[in-house]
Amino acid sequence: xxxxxxxxxxxxxxxxxxxxxxxxxxxxxxxxxxxxxxxxxxxxxxxxxxxxxxxxxxxxxxxxxxxxxxxxxxxxxxxxxxxxxxxxxxxxxxxxxxxxxxxxxxxxxxxxxxx
Amino acid sequence: xxxxxxxxxxxxxxxxxxxxxxxxxxxxxxxxxxxxxxxxxxxxxxxxxxxxxxxxxxxxxxxxxxxxxxxxxxxxxxxxxxxxxxxxxxxxxxxxxxxxxxxxxxxxxxxxxx
Numbered sequence: 262x263x264x265x266x267x268x269x270x271x272x273x274x275x276x277x278x279x280x281x282x283x284x285x286x287x288x289x290x291x292x293x294x295x296x297x298x299x300x301x302x303x304x305x306x307x308x309x310x311x312x313x314x315x316x317x318x319x320x321x322x323x324x325x326x327x328x329x330x331x332x333x334x335x336x337x338x339x340x341x342x343x344x345x346x347x348x349x350x351x352x353x354x355x356x357x358x359x360x361x362x363x364x365x366x367x368x369x370x371x372x373x374x375x376x
Numbered sequence: 377x378x379x380x381x382x383x384x385x386x387x388x389x390x391x392x393x394x395x396x397x398x399x400x401x402x403x404x405x406x407x408x409x410x411x412x413x414x415x416x417x418x419x420x421x422x423x424x425x426x427x428x429x430x431x432x433x434x435x436x437x438x439x440x441x442x443x444x445x446x447x448x449x450x451x452x453x454x455x456x457x458x459x460x461x462x463x464x465x466x467x468x469x470x471x472x473x474x475x476x477x478x479x480x481x482x483x484x485x486x487x488x489x490x
Contacts, residue, residue: 300424303482359478360408360469367419
């Protein structure tokens, strides 16, 4: 089954404790992206990757890191999480990017709480 | 600074009638627009898109209209069904070196009642 998977789905952590949210897709997509959804703010893009070893900042990259060492995986790293990073996070992928092809597949989301 | 704006946080429509969701943008460089639908506890799903070279795109019950001079687009759902109840996000893209950037609005919660 074609899908985007995220782990963990739920995470409660404390300020300053490094964490990684994994994202994996099995569709051989070149494009992957991370978003956060917050009440009243909608979806905001954090980072995106057009292909392996190519990453770029989105709307709100501060406090996050990403890497794209292989096509299927695009982990989101919070080196020193803070309470303002409490949010619902979505990973997404598509064959070539949101403008070149429409079908951007989203993962189920990761609910992160930073205390 | 929000470059894509959805000024109506919610919309309530009776089943069978038309739903019109609106979206405004400020960046004249946007040349591709998309609508996504999101149900609770799920990721967004793509609905329909439109290129700036067009003013209308239709897919079944869904039609998107683009008015470039007004920097405004709208999504029409006819007829509306209870299963359409979801949050709808408008998004915009710029070409060139930022091909992968996607700007979203804050969403509009659509409720379709029987």
